[in-house]
Amino acid sequence: MTKRTIDHFNLAQICESGQCFRMTQRGEDTYCIIAAGRYLEAEQRGRECVFSCGEEEFEDFWKAYFDLEGDYSFYLSQINPNDSYLRNAAEFGEGIRILRQDLWEVIASFIISQQNNIVRIRRCIANICERYGEPKKNFRGEEYFAFPEPGALSCLPEDALKECGLGYRSKYIVRTAGSIADGETDLGKIRRMTYRQAKAELLKLFGVGEKVADCICLLGLHHMQAFPVDTHVRQALEKYYKRGFPKRRYKGYEGILQQYIFYWELKHARSPSEAPRPGRKQEV
């Protein structure tokens, strides 16, 4: 067990922000996360968090995964006080962190995310892992599945993943897995590229367009200047930033602001009735 007191860190918000489709709520304030073949449970008690791993694994892996070294109070402090929309959105999601996820997992996950909703995306990914991922046991002795390596998917017929619910995205995953498995796409090289270079390279992948490439840059490469524009964010920008979002002002960390906006639009603006109310806990 490892315990930490962390500012600007909220498991519920991270989970619901929809950046990691393998983070799920387990108990009232407890979440489990499967990442890079590892399994973690974490419980939030106000500013305190208890993680189900030893200090060493926490320091070596999870600390970076949750981006605990990132200065989120700086990002929050830079928000234009006159921009009430952004101020609200940021306050609402002030515990969000941009997770440092595995590049291949992010590529596959966000190819699957296109024209898809979060519940289904989670199910698709769970299906793929159960079918093609390596089975493992967590500290409770329960079975869980790692995300399959590219080679485990590249050998499949292009339509095989339709059985996992991917629909037409099946061939995108199989072909992209192939281009990584056979070395045509070098993830190591992409990791060393700048944002612009990496995005251009990712756009070559079958099934990856503008929005997904930006998601991959932000969530798989931690390029904080990536600003993915999906339908929710587009509508918000059209509504609140008719003269364009002030990217200049937030140069270098536009991505976290995009997450605050996305999270606000997803949780609050679109369905106010389902938004969490102060002093009331959400049902499981």
Place this chain on the structure above:
DNA sequence: CGCCAGGGGAGCT
């Protein structure tokens, strides 16, 4: 059954 939306993308011009 049809219709449509769900965190777009490919393939054109």
Place this chain on the structure above:
DNA sequence: AGCTCCCCTGGC
């Protein structure tokens, strides 16, 4: 850059 058409699944 903008346009069409398109892929599939689940909910209504």
